[in-house]
Amino acid sequence: MEQKQIDVGYTSEISVKVTDKMVRQFAEMSGDHNPIHLDEAYAATTRFGRRIAHGMISGALISRALVDCLGGAGIYLGQSLKFVNPVFIDDTIKITLKVTGLRKEKGIATVETNVTKENGDLVVKGDAVIMLSTELRKA
Numbered sequence: 001m002e003q004k005q006i007d008v009g010y011t012s013e014i015s016v017k018v019t020d021k022m023v024r025q026f027a028e029m030s031g032d033h034n035p036i037h038l039d040e041a042y043a044a045t046t047r048f049g050r051r052i053a054h055g056m057i058s059g060a061l062i063s064r065a066l067v068d069c070l071g072g073a074g075i076y077l078g079q080s081l082k083f084v085n086p087v088f089i090d091d092t093i094k095i096t097l098k099v100t101g102l103r104k105e106k107g108i109a110t111v112e113t114n115v116t117k118e119n120g121d122l123v124v125k126g127d128a129v130i131m132l133s134t135e136l137r138k139a
Contacts, residue, residue, distance in 0.1 A: 012069035013096040018053045052086040058124045062113045065095040074133040081126040107132045
């Protein structure tokens with residue numbers, strides 16, 4: 001993996017399309033078979049009017065972004081998530097990371113983790129605390 005120079009203010013982002021396959025696989029893995037995620041007819045009767053992705057798919061994609069964007073960042077110590085808007089099947093979402101705190105001597109970073117849709121709507125707002133990998137501590 002490419003070595004990153006991580007410091008306060010460092011930002012990076014990835015975009016991911018949330019597909020029907022992802023939602024169905026997440027339902028199987030998690031055991032969350034809520035019909036709002038899986039049943040188009042049921043979802044049509046809800047306030048959303050169509051199926052929505054599990055909120056924790058966004059959480060899992062934040063974890064992916066931490067690895068992809070921070071070059072194998074390290075280990076999750078904590079994550080806060082506030083779900084602001086739904087993600088619909090086939091929405092493309094952008095996960096944006098911004099390092100807001102860094103304690104290199106302890107190997108700990110705080111990262112703002114926001115997820116938005118292509119139209120700019122905020123979907124998830126949060127913060128992660130991670131233990132940096134040995135390589136990132138040296139950078």
